[in-house]
Amino acid sequence: MKLSVIMPVYNRERYVVAALRSLIRQRDAADLDIIVIDDGSTDGSAQAVRAMMDEASCIRLFRQENMGVTRARNSGLSRLKPETELVSFLDSDDISPAGRFAADLDLFRRDPSLELTYSRMMLVDRIDDETLEPTRDSTSITVRGIHLSAAIFSRRLVDRIGAFDEDFVQAEDTDFLLRSFEVGPRCALPDTLALYYRRHAGNMTRQQDVQSREFMRAIYKSMKRRRANPSLKPIEGIFELKKLADWQFM
Amino acid sequence: MPLSDVYAVASRDIVFESFDGEAVVLDLSNGKYFGFSDSGSKVWQALSSGVGTEALIRSAAGRIDAAAIEAFITQLVEFGLLAPSSATPLPSFDDLPAALAAASEPLHVSVHDDLADLIIVDPIHEVEEPLGWPAVKQVS
Numbered sequence: 058m059k060l061s062v063i064m065p066v067y068n069r070e071r072y073v074v075a076a077l078r079s080l081i082r083q084r085d086a087a088d089l090d091i092i093v094i095d096d097g098s099t100d101g102s103a104q105a106v107r108a109m110m111d112e113a114s115c116i117r118l119f120r121q122e123n124m125g126v127t128r129a130r131n132s133g134l135s136r137l138k139p140e141t142e143l144v145s146f147l148d149s150d151d152i153s154p155a156g157r158f159a160a161d162l163d164l165f166r167r168d169p170s171l172e173l174t175y176s177r178m179m180l181v182d183r184i185d186d187e188t189l190e191p192t193r194d195s196t197s198i199t200v201r202g203i204h205l206s207a208a209i210f211s212r213r214l215v216d217r218i219g220a221f222d223e224d225f226v227q228a229e230d231t232d233f234l235l236r237s238f239e240v241g242p243r244c245a246l247p248d249t250l251a252l253y254y255r256r257h258a259g260n261m262t263r264q265q266d267v268q269s270r271e272f273m274r275a276i277y278k279s280m281k282r283r284r285a286n287p288s289l290k291p292i293e294g295i296f297e298l299k300k301l302a303d304w305q306f307m
Numbered sequence: 308m309p310l311s312d313v314y315a316v317a318s319r320d321i322v323f324e325s326f327d328g329e330a331v332v333l334d335l336s337n338g339k340y341f342g343f344s345d346s347g348s349k350v351w352q353a354l355s356s357g358v359g360t361e362a363l364i365r366s367a368a369g370r371i372d373a374a375a376i377e378a379f380i381t382q383l384v385e386f387g388l389l390a391p392s393s394a395t396p397l398p399s400f401d402d403l404p405a406a407l408a409a410a411s412e413p414l415h416v417s418v419h420d421d422l423a424d425l426i427i428v429d430p431i432h433e434v435e436e437p438l439g440w441p442a443v444k445q446v447s
Binding site: 273278280281292296 | 331427
């Protein structure tokens, strides 16, 4: 099955190669198409990606002026090939665990009407960039959180949901996921580990003030959509984050 | 329940924002979120800013019954969003009468709990930097 993975990159020279390797090692599981959108990086990110392209022809690199992650994700969506059947995302500082795509693609093969898989993610503070696995001394926790990489979307669903909402500075991913669940897609919640979410000082999610307003905007917009269109569904029973409530990361 | 002269947001777990003039309120302690009608948004903004109950009722005179406002306040207190305050009541906003006149919906607040897991944990809680993220406030 043709799987396109969209990866926006902005100044992630340090991590992007590991992120791409984590995808390329899964080439056997899918007809893989990696769409890298370099969002005006000023470091060596684009060169690092280009160097990978020599060994992996499934990577397509597009460069644009810096426009922010939301527009970069939309650039990625606009580059989907007509034959793309499944769509997923990986941020340029995260890692796709070995076997992640094989596990969930099997569900799509078995059920042609499946529109979405939404799997689990591990938050982890140390990843070995050689093995692409958490180090032995790492601290981690696994949840069904809110992250685009937890999802594999059918092309049909992506076409139905439309683009990322460019009003958002952040939480565009939350908004996109809420919109996806609201339409009531045929969805599976596998126990697949879909993502190693790397925790480090530069994570964009640390900008707390903007983040919380944008998160609330996503919730506001979801309420408003559902009020205007009662056929949309509440988003129940998807997220399993309670474990985090009595856990501190470091 | 007799009304208080003035109210305040009930706790630090109650966070709110306004988008396009519409209020959205989250209760981080239980993950519930609240949506308001247009008139409800205006009244929430006034009450959560410390506008006095009497001043609010006067501002709304001829547009919303005092009884409806009292019932609305009672509901907000029951939901745990507002609590009686000992602060000095503030005068109403100058533009509140016009805003309420322009509103087309009756006072209403809707409560939702379908995103509770998400709201309790991620990502609104204050982060103490040395602890990193996610650092969720411990239940005391």
